[in-house]
Amino acid sequence: MVRSGRPRKSQIKDNIVEAMAELVAEHGYASVTLDQVVTRAGSNKPAFYRRFRHLADVVPHILASRHGTDEDIDTGSLVGDLIEVQRRQYRLFTDPVITRGLTGWLAHVDSDPEVGAPFFRDYLIPRRAYTRVILDRARNRGEVTADVDANWIADLLTGPLFMRAVMPGLPPIDSALIAQSIHAALDSVGFHGNRPNIERLIAG
Numbered sequence: 001m002v003r004s005g006r007p008r009k010s011q012i013k014d015n016i017v018e019a020m021a022e023l024v025a026e027h028g029y030a031s032v033t034l035d036q037v038v039t040r041a042g043s044n045k046p047a048f049y050r051r052f053r054h055l056a057d058v059v060p061h062i063l064a065s066r067h068g069t070d071e072d073i074d075t076g077s078l079v080g081d082l083i084e085v086q087r088r089q090y091r092l093f094t095d096p097v098i099t100r101g102l103t104g105w106l107a108h109v110d111s112d113p114e115v116g117a118p119f120f121r122d123y124l125i126p127r128r129a130y131t132r133v134i135l136d137r138a139r140n141r142g143e144v145t146a147d148v149d150a151n152w153i154a155d156l157l158t159g160p161l162f163m164r165a166v167m168p169g170l171p172p173i174d175s176a177l178i179a180q181s182i183h184a185a186l187d188s189v190g191f192h193g194n195r196p197n198i199e200r201l202i203a204g
Contacts, residue, residue: 013051015041017065020058025096029104056108056115060123067092069123070130078138079193082185083201085134086157086178090202093165093173102166128154135189148189156185175203 019040023032034055038044052058073084092098109116132150139145160181164173171177179199186195 012041012043012047013061014065016043016048016051017058017061020055021062021066021097024062024101027100029101030107031104054115056105057118059105060119062097063092063119063123066095066097069127071126071133073130073134074137077193078134078141078143078189078191079182079186079195079198081134081137082157082182083198085131086161086182087202089158089161090173090178093161098165106166131157138189138191143191143193144189146190153185153188156188157181175199178202 016037020032020037023036023040032055034045034048037055037058038048067088070085070088073081073088075081075084109119128151131154135144135148135150135153139148160177161173164170164177176199179202182198182202183195
């Protein structure tokens with residue numbers, strides 16, 4: 001929907017982010033143009049360039065606004081934290097912005113790695129870093145005793161969902177896959193505590 005009226009300065013960035021998200025979901029990342037974004041946002045190119053270098057810079061803002069960076073997750077248990085992480089990852093990897101836009105964005109980044117720098121700096125790295133916070137809390141509670149590679153756990157949780165999201169012909173992401181990824185992470189960190197019916201909790 002094209003925005004009408006003159007937005008306040010504080011709204012311009014949000015309008016651009018929302019417009020870009022809508023267009024990516026509708027057409028795919030590779031098909032979206034700057035003209036389309038600023039028209040949909042009710043803005044203009046000078047206003048865009050005061051806030052972003054190019055369209056790829058909008059991507060981390062879309063993801064953060066729609067899915068956060070997990071920094072508010074603290075359920076009081078490792079199992080609860082991982083369930084909440086994976087619930088959010090399920091929403092992330094089934095979001096039309098991702099399903100319609102991820103492959104085009106990856107191709108753009110592959111052709112010019114500098115394009116992806118804001119995404120890694122502002123979204124992916126903080127999100128992955130919070131895995132360490134979750135694991136440190138679990139160790140302080142006595143749920144985990146061994147030193148754990150937090151990057152590996154982040155990969156273990158994200159990898160299966162990423163593959164299902166981008167590879168044609170694979171089954172869709174479902175609660176069984178998410179539960180399996182959580183169990184794999186718990187096994188990897190040597191967790192021996194109580195495990196509820198994770199698949200049921202995910203589905204609920």
